[in-house]
Amino acid sequence: MMDDLDRRLLDEFQRGFPLDPRPYAAIAGRLGCTEGEVLERLSRLKAEGAVARVGATFRPHRVGSSTLAAMAVPEERLEGVAALVDGFEEVNHNYQRAHRLNLWFVVTAPARERVEGVMAAISRATGLEVQEFPLVRAHRLDLGFPLWN
Secondary structure (H helix, E strand, C coil): CCCHHHHHHHHHCCCCCCCCCCHHHHHHHHHCCCHHHHHHHHHHHHHCCCCCCCCCCCCCCCCCEEEEEEECCCHHHHHHHHHHHHCCCCEEEEEECCCCCCEEEEEEECCHHHHHHHHHHHHHHHCCCCEEECCCCCCCCCCCCCCCC
16 A cells, blocks of 8 residues: 555656755655655565656667567467566566557667667567567657646
8 A cells, every 4th residue: 555655756756856866865855754765665666566667768869779669479478478578677668558569568778789689589589570660750758647636
């Protein structure tokens, strides 16, 4: 169960994460708790699946390389293939869609060669084609939104 402090932590720090040598201490100061409590809460929320990751998001291709990819995975294999894809540290999103291409993911790495290597490794390991959907035109989407009213 999330309490009011958990809700504030998730709501107030989707954007504007403190650029500070000790960002979690800065967050704690704004929330009126300790740095250790912020770290414990984030760890617990991640373990519970309420938080997928805490980290910066950079404009595509400004730092390293990334691409969107998709696969047509037989329904009976979907869970296993998704777990394999999740096993690559370069995969930072992995989700199912109701479509012929039913497993989508984003691969991010320091260099284009590594992005290609990850997609090739996934294809080899699964025996399935990985289709790439490279960025053609960037759109700025603000994915932060109020979680509670």
